[in-house]
Amino acid sequence: MRAKRPPWRCRFPESEQRLPWLSMLLDACAIIDKGTAHAIQKEIKRRKVRLACKNNCGNCCRTHTDIPVYPHEMAGIYWYAAEQMDQAVRAVLRGRILAPPTDASCPFLIDASCSIHPIRPAACRQFNVFNKPCDEGEDPFFTRRADVLTPIREYTDKAFYTVLPFYGVVGEAEKNKAIESKIIHTQAKNLKSLKWLAMVKAMDDFDSRRGSLNK
Ligand code: SF4
Ligand code: SF4
Structure with a gap:
């Protein structure tokens, strides 16, 4: 039986039915969020510190140049930009991909x-x-x-474990071997070095599919 999903997990029922890997990715995101919340609470208790991060505090998105992104996450970003994003935001994003920012800003940082x-x-x-x-x-x-928060490894591994079928790794023994060997880490790309043009193509393909359905 499938484990009950936590309330903080994002849900996109129609897309998840069509794209089984998307459910795995959203489950993995929820595991990472739970692990992050747990690590933050542990640290606040242990060091009596306060969390500095808040909404719209995007200096890190402008400054960091080393942000790993994995193929399953890229697939999720393509899908989200093509099918879920608000049209006005999408137009700005398209512009940022076709004419990348001249500073180190992440292309996905908008307003x-x-x-x-x-x-x-x-x-x-x-x-x-x-x-x-x-x-x-x-x-x-x-x-x-x-x-800087140190993530709890157990949650990170569990999240990777959840998405291994995306990479063709199925079966408990094979999955455990993949986690132990950290093979998935070899798949990471640098978010800011990528050109993201395939995402623009995913947007165009989605628009033309939607256009033909509406004819
Ligand atoms: S990590 Fe990002 S969100 Fe957190 S305090 Fe730094 S700039 Fe702000
Ligand atoms: S994807 Fe880009 S804009 Fe979004 S949180 Fe990461 S660095 Fe910031």
């Missing part, structure tokens, strides 16, 4: 918010900072490592 928030990569979900917000241009990983 100081993450335009793919429900489906953003695990690395973004896990990056949290304590004590004080990051200064402009600051990467606290280098300036004050002790203030």
Whole structure:
């Protein structure tokens, strides 16, 4: 029997029915979020610190250049941008892909918010900072490592375990072997080095499919 899904897990019933990998990805996101919340609470209790991250505080999205993104996450981002994103935001995103920002800003950062928030990569979900917000241009990983949250490995592994069928890895023994060997990590790309043109194609393909259905 399928385990009961937690209330904080995003749901897209129609798409999930059509795209079974999407359910795995959303389950994995919920596991990462639970693990992140748990790690934050542990740290607050242990060090008596406060979390500095809040909505629309996007310095990290402008500064960090090393954000890993995995193929299953890229598939989710393509889907979300093509099928779920608000049309006005989508138009801005398209512009940011075709004419990338000249600074180190993430292409998905629009109006100081993450335009793919429900489906953003695990690395973004896990990056949290304590004590004080990051200064402009600051990467606290280098300036004050002790203030950067260390994710709980058990949750990260569980999230990877959940999406292994996306990579053709099925069966408990094979999955455990894949997690132990960290083979999935070899699949990571750098979010900011990618051109994301395939995502624009996914948007165009979706629009033409929708256009033919509406004729
Ligand atoms: S990591 Fe730093 S810049 Fe990003 S949300 Fe947290 S405090 Fe703000
Ligand atoms: S994907 Fe979203 S959260 Fe991650 S760096 Fe880009 S804008 Fe920020």
